[in-house]
Amino acid sequence: MARIIVVTSGKGGVGKTTTSAAIAMGLAKKGHKTAVIDFDVGLRNLDLIMGCERRVVYDFINVINGEATLNQALIRDKHCNQLYILPASQTRDKDALSQEGVGKILEELSKDFKYIVCDSPAGIERGAHLAMYFADDAFVVTNPEVSSVRDSDRMLGILSSKSRRAEQNQEPIKEYLLLTRYSPERVKLGEMLSVDDVQEILSLHLLGVIPESKSVLNASNSGTPVILDEKSDAGQAYADIVARYLGEDRPHRFIDEKKGIFGKLFGGK
Amino acid sequence: MIFFISNVRIYPTVANLTYRMSTDSQQTPYHPALEFKSSTFTVPVLVLSSNDMPSIEQQLQEKISQAPEFFKNSPLVFDLQELNKHELDIDVSGLTGIIRHLGLLPIGIRGGTPQQNQQAIALGIPVHSIHGSSAPTEAQKTKKITPELPEPQTDLNTTLLMTQPIRSGQRVYAKGDLIVLAQVSAGAEILAEGNIHVYGSLRGRALAGVQGNPDARIFCTDLEAELISIAGTYKISEDLDESVRHKPVQIYLENQALLIKDL
Numbered sequence: 001m002a003r004i005i006v007v008t009s010g011k012g013g014v015g016k017t018t019t020s021a022a023i024a025m026g027l028a029k030k031g032h033k034t035a036v037i038d039f040d041v042g043l044r045n046l047d048l049i050m051g052c053e054r055r056v057v058y059d060f061i062n063v064i065n066g067e068a069t070l071n072q073a074l075i076r077d078k079h080c081n082q083l084y085i086l087p088a089s090q091t092r093d094k095d096a097l098s099q100e101g102v103g104k105i106l107e108e109l110s111k112d113f114k115y116i117v118c119d120s121p122a123g124i125e126r127g128a129h130l131a132m133y134f135a136d137d138a139f140v141v142t143n144p145e146v147s148s149v150r151d152s153d154r155m156l157g158i159l160s161s162k163s164r165r166a167e168q169n170q171e172p173i174k175e176y177l178l179l180t181r182y183s184p185e186r187v188k189l190g191e192m193l194s195v196d197d198v199q200e201i202l203s204l205h206l207l208g209v210i211p212e213s214k215s216v217l218n219a220s221n222s223g224t225p226v227i228l229d230e231k232s233d234a235g236q237a238y239a240d241i242v243a244r245y246l247g248e249d250r251p252h253r254f255i256d257e258k259k260g261i262f263g264k265l266f267g268g269k
Numbered sequence: 270m271i272f273f274i275s276n277v278r279i280y281p282t283v284a285n286l287t288y289r290m291s292t293d294s295q296q297t298p299y300h301p302a303l304e305f306k307s308s309t310f311t312v313p314v315l316v317l318s319s320n321d322m323p324s325i326e327q328q329l330q331e332k333i334s335q336a337p338e339f340f341k342n343s344p345l346v347f348d349l350q351e352l353n354k355h356e357l358d359i360d361v362s363g364l365t366g367i368i369r370h371l372g373l374l375p376i377g378i379r380g381g382t383p384q385q386n387q388q389a390i391a392l393g394i395p396v397h398s399i400h401g402s403s404a405p406t407e408a409q410k411t412k413k414i415t416p417e418l419p420e421p422q423t424d425l426n427t428t429l430l431m432t433q434p435i436r437s438g439q440r441v442y443a444k445g446d447l448i449v450l451a452q453v454s455a456g457a458e459i460l461a462e463g464n465i466h467v468y469g470s471l472r473g474r475a476l477a478g479v480q481g482n483p484d485a486r487i488f489c490t491d492l493e494a495e496l497i498s499i500a501g502t503y504k505i506s507e508d509l510d511e512s513v514r515h516k517p518v519q520i521y522l523e524n525q526a527l528l529i530k531d532l
Contacts, residue, residue, distance in 0.1 A: 203452055
């Protein structure tokens, strides 16, 4: 059985698609057969970040509607043959997604794949709900600023109460915090929440911190997941995250030691 | 007879409607004299399950005597849905008389028959519709207050225990006391008819004694709440003194004033 990972946040523009692409690539590079699904129907982006936009023939909605088979719609990544991409439809909207349809596709993928990464759209409506509904693990992507943290908190509430695991009274979804676009310098100046601040508010296991980095934009524009840029700090940070998720013990990097207001008040953790 | 507080939306049929003065509007500049706005109020709803006037009067009197200040001149909507479900008719003008006599101000009827609605309108009492076409009973409605949580099996006066964080956007309602062993995030709302205990940071809204019990208290180990309320008397975050912030405190009512004391 595959492990289904949802990459989610509530808020838009925090780095969900970048993270989905990077961790899917990271898992595949470690030799695990991985599929990454774009749930952002109508605002398709994952194919661009993965650099496969010119090879899209069929999409997620075609498969749900039975107009194409899963094998016809899955695109094999050109960097890693263990990685497959299921693109979203650009011409439809989220209403085209049905719970039964999504469930059937995930079940079929589960037979063949080790990991399935679901790239959630922003918001808490239908697309985001279906992206997280079947998940086993959740990567909650958060920026170190108050509105993103608040939205992540809201998403965590939904994960713990509206997922299939919650509805069927199974073991809850495992939740992990990914802090993206982190800048220790700006934390030091008091312009950004620190890791401790965010953890204090969310009380969530930190899987890793991805520093604000030019390499992320470059990677997006060139259509290669940033994790393949092994020299960049962001690429290394994602590699750490994948290793930690797979059970390796790696020390956290890219965090400044300076504590923010919450850290000072509570002495940190 | 069930008595509880619920949100009743009161809104004009045309929102944000402005009236123009009819006199020579071409020359005089346009000064709107009034404006309609839509607003939501929290109003007690009196749900009747019996049409026996003397016992209604007696039980209502008992309820009021438990929290006289809370009910004094309080607006009230009465709900006849339960009665009508059991085909028990009630004299609306007689009921209105009892309510007014006990110092409450009826401002609406809900779940009435067309005749009862007509009677109410004749008495100057507006008719409110029950939201949702399926028209759930009030007992079901109160349970639905925790939409994002598995429904707790609570009987009256039992304690509800929450071990997981209450996240932003979640609402928890306890019919008795509520104990939370984790944090309550900003944007979350916890309500209890009895006391509230939070053994974690309290950053959301906490409302104890929501059915009007002035003896209910809130206890927390770290006060950072957006709003605290006991039996309807509330304080917002801005009004909290710096000396109690981030402290373990208890909150209670004394002479209708909300007191926050260190634990």
